Every structure is written in C-alpha cells, then in structure tokens.
C-alpha cells in the first residue's frame with residue numbers, strides 16, 4: 142500500500158471510526174476510491190495533515206481534522222461526501238445497516254416493496270369537510 | 278450543408294410540453310418533427326437495480342446540470358441566485374428525473390390580480406383549461422382520489438392512490454388533530470397495469486428512472502403514441518438559433534447541430550418552442566437579429582423577465598419509531614392545502630402547499646439530504662441510527678410573485694458545445710416569498726409535532742430546488758406587457774408559439790407540470806385549428 146493510501150485510510154477511520162457493529166471506514170479499502178473522487182483536493186488535504194497523523198490517538202486525529210475543516214471547508218466537505226458515499230454503498234456496511242435499522246440489504250429493484258392498498262377510512266374527517274377552495 | 282429537413286410543425290424540446298404537443302398534432306394528421314438535444318434514457322437499466330443508486334443520484338442523475346455535466350446538458354450561469362438550476366435533458370426532459378407529484382392549479386390561481394390585487398390575471402381560466410387537464414391525466418396515467426374539499430370536483434383518477442406508508446399515516450393524523458386539510462397526492466404513477474407499463478412496486482427512488490414504467494415520464498406516455506401517429510423525433514439535435522424571414526415577421530428556419538456535429542436547418546410552417554422556462558428565453562435572446570435587436574418576440578422587453586421558481590423550504594421530523602420512508606415513491610404521498618389561499622392576517626399574499634416527502638437512503642441520510650449532514654467522528658453512527666428510516670418531511674412550496682428583476686439573460690462568456698451562450702439566472706427571493714416560507718415552516722413544524730415528531734429540523738431555503746422555471750415569456754392579451762397571446766402564439770412572430778412554463782402569468786403554489794401540459798395541449802389544438810385540422 143502506498144503511504145498516501147495508508148494516510149487516507151487513517152483519515153477515513155477518523156471520519157467514520159468503528160463502533161459496535163459498524164466497521165471503521167479505514168478498514169474497508171476505500172482509500173483509492175475516495176482519493177480518485179477528490180483528485181488534487183485529496184492530495185492537498187493529506188499534505189496538510191500533521192506529521193505522524195496515523196499514529197496519533199483518536200482525540201488528536203479528530204482535532205487535526207477539525208483544524209483542516211476550518212481552514213479549507215469546501216475541499217473538506219467534498220472529502221466527507223466522498224467518504225460517506227463510499228462507506229454507505231459498501232456491501233459490508235449495508236449488511237450492518239440492515240442489522241441495525243431493518244433497512245433491507247438489497248437494491249430497490251427488482252423486488253420493490255409491497256404496494257398496500259390505500260386505506261380510505263383515514264379520510265373520514267377530511268371527507269366531512271365542506272369545499273373550501275376559493276371561487277374566483 | 279445537408280438539405281434542410283421539412284415539416285409542417287417543428288418543435289424544439291422533447292420534454293413534458295414538447296411531447297404533449299407532438300402527440301396532439303400528429304394525432305390530428307399534422308406532419309410534426311421534434312428536435313431534442315438529448316437522447317432516450319434506458320430506464321429498464323436504472324441504477325435502482327444496484328446498491329449504487331445513491332451514487333447515481335449524485336452523479337449522472339444529479340438534478341443540477343452544472344454538476345452533472347452530461348454531453349446533452351448546457352452550462353447555466355448560476356452565481357447570482359440562491360436557487361440552483363435543476364433540469365434534465367433528453368426524451369422526456371425534466372420528467373426523466375422528476376418526483377411525479379401531479380397537482381393542478383386552483384381556479385383562484387388564474388385570478389390573483391382580481392382577488393388579491395397583485396401580479397396579473399391569466400387570460401385563461403381553470404374552467405377553460407379543465408378539459409385539457411383531464412385529457413392530460415388520461416394520457417399520463419394518474420393515481421389519486423376524487424373528492425378533495427380543497428379543490429374543484431373532477432373526474433376520478435384512473436388508479437387508486439399510492440399507499441401513505443407509516444410516515445404518511447402519522448402525518449395524516451397530525452393534520453387531522455389540528456383540524457387541517459390533507460389529501461392523498463395526485464401522482465403521475467400507475468398503481469394498476471396499463472399496456473406496456475407495470476404498476477408501481479413502491480421501490481422508492483423514482484429520481485433514477487423507473488424500471489417498471491410505472492412513473493410517467495413522457496418517453497413512456499406521449500412519445501410512443503406520438504411516434505405511432507407519425508411524429509418524427511431527432512435526438513442529439515441542439516438548436517442554436519431561430520432564423521427569421523419576411524422582415525422578421527415569421528420564422529424561416531431552425532438552425533441546429535446534429536449528433537455528428539453537422540450544422541443543419543429545419544424549415545416548417547410553424548415552430549413551437551418547448552425548451553422549458555430557462556431554455557426557451559435563452560433561445561429567443563440568442564436569436565436576436567436586425568428585426569428583433571433585443572431578442573426574438575421581445576418588443577415588450579419581457580423575454581427572460583419575471584422568472585418565478587417555487588421557493589422551497591424543507592421541514593423534517595425525526596420520530597422515535599421506524600417509518601421506513603425508503604418505501605414508496607419519494608415525492609408522492611400526501612399534501613396539505615390548508616394554507617393555499619390568501620389570508621391577510623399573515624402579512625403576505627397568496628399561499629403555500631405542504632407536500633410530504635418520504636425518507637432517504639443511507640447515503641442521502643448521512644449527507645443530510647433533507648436535513649443537516651450528520652457530523653463525522655465519534656458519535657456519527659449513533660446519530661445515523663437515530664435518524665435513518667425515522668424521518669418524514671414536509672416541503673413548503675411557496676407561490677413566487679413575478680418580479681421583473683428576476684430573470685434569464687445570456688451569459689457574456691460561457692457557451693455550450695455548439696457555441697450558444699449559456700443562460701444566466703439572476704434571482705432574489707422576494708419579501709412576500711420569504712414571509713410565505715416562514716409562515717409555512719411554522720405550520721409544517723406544528724404538523725410534524727402533532728404527528729409525533731420528537732425533533733424538527735428546518736432548511737429555510739432549499740438551494741437545489743430550481744426545478745420550476747416559470748413566467749419568462751408570459752401570456753397576455755396586450756403585446757406591450759406580454760410575449761405570447763392567450764393561445765401561446767408570439768404577438769410579434771406569427772408562426773412561433775411557446776408550449777412550456779415560460780408562458781405562466783403567475784406561479785401558483787403547486788408543482789406546475791400538469792398545467793404546463795394542459796396549456797400545451799390547448800395550444801396544439803389552436804395550431805391544428807389554424808392549420809385547418811381538428812384537434
């Protein structure tokens with residue numbers, strides 16, 4: 142793994158650390174994808190990290206990233222967007238999403254979800270109302 | 278140069294309005310040709326078949342052409358507006374990307390000057406338009422329910438309404454508890470089969486295309502019928518200019534660049550612009566010539582002016598139970614028009630619609646689609662679990678009043694791939710619109726609390742909500758204060774008509790496409806009558 146990839150993994154693991162069933166984004170091999178998405182912004186963000194970032198403790202890593210976020214908000218926002226996207230479309234994370242929230246670990250199609258009939262009884266009160274649209 | 282194409286009527290743009298006009302004219306036996314800069318979208322291969330659908334929403338299905346930058350898009354100069362453009366180019370236009378919420382304007386929307394003393398009345402009434410609304414419903418395939426006390430009586434929709442889902446049921450009970458109106462949405466979505474189209478299976482992300490053809494998108498409604506009736510559609514054809522003839526009184530030819538990059542022309546008896554409320558004024562302005570130095574048909578100076586959007590606020594409730602808002606068409610469930618009409622006590626005129634949006638997928642939730650981006654770092658996963666699948670949203674859609682300073686012009690620098698200047702949007706949110714939004718935010722928050730939300734998050738003005746471009750070539754009787762007449766024909770250019778939302782006089786507070794299409798059908802019938810054919 143190139144040093145940049147290792148550093149990007151450390152950044153990803155700080156943005157989305159492992160917790161309970163949730164894997165750390167730094168352990169999923171997403172660095173190359175996120176790096177490619179960011180292009181030069183990614184290299185510039187990594188270059189702005191303090192020396193030895195990967196070996197700092199969690200508090201210090203978070204603090205370092207908050208400083209970069211304050212200094213370069215637009216580029217940092219792109220980093221966060223790329224990281225979240227890569228993380229939440231990953232099959233391993235989708236499995237945890239299902240386990241933790243019940244959201245099915247499958248694409249919307251072709252199965253879809255049940256199209257239950259509309260329950261007209263819900264409209265009882267609305268149906269009792271007189272027309273209230275304004276006649277010109 | 279290759280020989281000019283010929284047709285009786287040539288249409289620019291194959292979106293919602295162009296498709297309706299093409300069908301109506303072809304069906305009347307008129308030789309129609311439509312030029313569309315985009316192509317066909319293969320919805321059977323929609324990203325909704327894979328986990329990557331949420332990535333697709335941010336890339337090739339992103340609503341903003343400046344972010345998407347597909348080959349069929351054109352750049353939009355949007356630095357001078359808080360509301361970024363949302364549009365989609367291809368056979369079906371914006372309806373390839375839309376939410377398919379399908380309400381009509383109300384009768385009062387056509388009479389705002391008489392009723393409220395603001396803006397202008399339309400030269401057409403709801404009653405006159407009704408039969409084209411009905412025809413459009415029939416062609417589109419609409420799910421919904423007759424009997425809404427907030428709107429005039431009308432024919433029963435073809436299909437029963439979409440299910441509300443748990444979020445919708447809770448919101449409905451919230452509205453009921455407050456004694457406020459709600460009604461299941463009219464949706465341009467099938468809940469029963471129709472030849473060639475399967476009913477909705479509640480999958481959710483209509484914005485990346487519907488593999489079942491349940492969601493109407495004009496490539497699956499009007500276009501197949503138009504082509505069967507003989508209409509010709511040229512895709513990959515980017516119109517660059519309308520060239521006048523007879524000392525500027527008529528359009529002589531449409532100039533375009535075809536899919537191979539060749540510059541070509543269409544000659545026709547009649548021209549219909551259907552490039553939407555941004556693309557149409559852009560073409561009129563870009564076609565300025567010695568007879569029309571300020572832009573075609575622009576003697577009134579109003580081409581591009583009076584741009585109206587529907588400024589939108591987003592109010593989301595977080596509940597302490599699963600609502601599973603990912604199930605069901607994201608934009609169609611229910612709406613409230615309790616606050617649709619003017620009430621002087623609010624300190625502003627006109628009103629708002631509250632429209633429910635269901636939930637978002639995991640990526641959009643994390644990125645804060647309807648809310649705020651979830652923070653990174655420790656605590657992220659906890660917050661994700663608190664929000665995900667536990668939200669329901671109300672958008673506040675405000676009626677935007679026409680203001681001449683809000684406008685589409687041509688950018689002096691940027692051009693599209695064919696060298697046509699990019700449109701430039703200059704827009705400020707009016708005081709009345711801001712008041713309406715604030716009023717609507719307060720009501721939406723109350724409704725969500727009444728529905729049981731434990732937390733309510735407000736986005737006071739959605740940045741990516743420039744999906745309705747209205748009013749930029751308004752309709753009217755008087756050539757000094759309008760661009761087109763009541764039948765959609767330009768006052769100054771006898772064989773040119775406009776079919777899209779540019780012609781709106783005011784915006785109402787509902788999604789505009791049913792009205793755009795009803796007007797387009799009515800205009801097509803007027804053209805057919807002029808050409809001596811019955812509509």
Ligand SMILES: Cc1cc2nc3c(=O)[nH]c(=O)nc-3n(C[C@H](O)[C@H](O)[C@H](O)COP(=O)(O)OP(=O)(O)OC[C@H]3O[C@@H](n4cnc5c(N)ncnc54)[C@H](O)[C@@H]3O)c2cc1C
Nearest residue numbers: 290292293294314366367370371376377378516777788790
């Ligand atoms: C994300 C999103 C959600 C929406 N949701 C809803 C909703 O729920 N309900 C609703 O009522 N409306 C909705 N809309 C709006 C709806 O899509 C539009 O109102 C409708 O498509 C407008 O129809 P139109 O014919 O005026 O233009 P469009 O459908 O935009 O079609 C214009 C066509 O003209 C073509 N064109 C433009 N310029 C040129 C040129 N120079 N040469 C050749 N071709 C050209 C374009 O490529 C395009 O295909 C939504 C839109 C978006 C983007």
Ligand code: SF4
Nearest residue numbers: 477478480481483487
């Ligand atoms: S929710 Fe229904 S209409 Fe929307 S894409 Fe899925 S099947 Fe099609």
